[in-house]
Amino acid sequence: MSNHTHLVLRINKQKADALSVDEIIHRWHKLYKGMLLARRYTDPTLRDLLSAAELDTVNALADVYRKRLSDISWFMRLLNEYIARQANKEDDCTGHFWEGRFKSQALLDEAALAACMAYVDLNPVRACQAKTPKTSPHTSIRKRLLAAGTEYQPRQLLPFTGEPKSVMQDGLPFRAEDYFALVELTGRHFHPEKPGQIDCTASPILERAGIEHTHWYRMVSGIETSFKTRVSLEQHLSKHFDDTTFNSA
Template sequence: MARMSRAEVFDPGEVAVGHVFSRTVRRCFLMGDDPVSGKNFDHRKRWIEEYLQQFAAYFGIDLLCYSLLSNHFHLILRSRPDVVATWSDEEVARRWMMLCPNHRKADGSPMEPTQPEINSIAGCPVKREEIRRRLSDLSWWMRLLCQRVAMRANREDEEHGRFFQDRYKATRLTDEASVLACAAYVDLNPIRAAMCERIEDSDFTSAQRRIQAEHEEVHETPPDETPPDEATRHQTPPDEATGERSEPIAKLRHRRDSFLSPVSIDELLDPIGPCCSDTPERCSDKGFLAMSLADYLELLDWTARQAAPGKRGKTPASVPPLLQRLGLDQASWCELVSDFGKLFCTVAGSPDSVDSMRSHGTHRRYHLRRRARELFAVTD
């Protein structure tokens, strides 16, 4: 069955979560240890992390998870046109000019755009609306990311031509179960590839970033010193409307994972709407899983042990309650995570969720592979 065009699945005008994936040409190890040349290219993974931080700060897109390996990378992105709609025309122009600057500093970072440069976009209705649409478009995120990494690597190697295979692959995640399974699949990629044995040792992953941030927050202040949010409270300028200082800003800016979307979302207590971020480091402060970060990391650890027999540790006596709420048993969950890339192609989710959707242009049904339907049907 022919793959649907991406425009049929993703519309920049609606909030959508997508798993995107790109691999280097001929599966060469162009971002890790090259067994042929003996060279190590891990520094290119740092390039990608730097671009991810920059893009998270300026795009109207939430970065939920990522993992960077030797010849490919995975991202989970959530488009946020609702957040972009709250930005002024000048803010839209400024953000785009920071992503595609006319001038750069000596270190390569973008220079703040001048007012005439901002006006050249903000003052043109056609151009302005096109830019506004691009800022919440997953395709533009991936286009700029792959283009910049490829150009930089080719320049370093004094080579020409493709760095990544064709266009990136994208799968739409339609419900909580598919988002959770895909997040575990992405964060556990280094363990699946036998690059490490523990989640905290999974370099260049969002899981490691979150663990490091939690560890630093717990250990950064000795008992006899002022707590970090008390010490930094007065470094934050007061809010113009209320005159109060915002403690979350000071707290988030010192976290290694501040460019990532928070894990936890409380559908009953969290504010409704765009939930624009209080920091300049990410698009919004809205989470994506109905569980705490601690529970998510515990589930990752449990899943890694189940999917990789022989690893140290003991399997918990009972399945985490969350799996039961999602209608999954142990075996189904482990297969969903370990084979996520094989089970889902265009969209991912439970049969009810996928069957209720239609493509944007032709209103066709989405195809869900038989094995994926069987896994979700195990506990029905």
């Protein structure tokens, strides 16, 4: 959006923990120049000249980098710094660009994941900056839809792997076509010029999650306002029924 960003992130700590020292340092050096000792370690001709104490220091340094590579705060620091530098360069100014610290919420189930993804992908539609998800600039769903005609999914995005199986694959537990249809129908509901409703039985994602369309709309629209640090269908339903009881009383 013009003044803020939304991201749905997956923190793969298991993958970070499985990386070797060489892989960790190589990844970190894609982001930063790194310490001289680490740069010497990555040079095969210089690594053999390092002492045991220096190698221990490199290993300790790799442990620090390993934690940072799966840390949301470090990710946001890198992203926000890059955007701030670009914006200040365009505006020919210096100083703080972002108003405050980012907000993060844990997505605890499939319903929360789908709702948050739809909320982010539909930001331009809800703000009337785009008429359809496919014409929404700077969104993941636009990249996914443009790539839908090929056999490949965007490399920068976590792929759809279909419905959950006994052995979970590394990806989003939805079919791409089901998610596209769900976002399209949800966008029609929120866009003032395209009113529409979702039949839950027509959406495999909602049917499997066991969520009715009225709760789905409230969950999507209330991602930022109705939830604090955690998002789940159980929390949404609990709050909804508590509010209903209170209002009835």
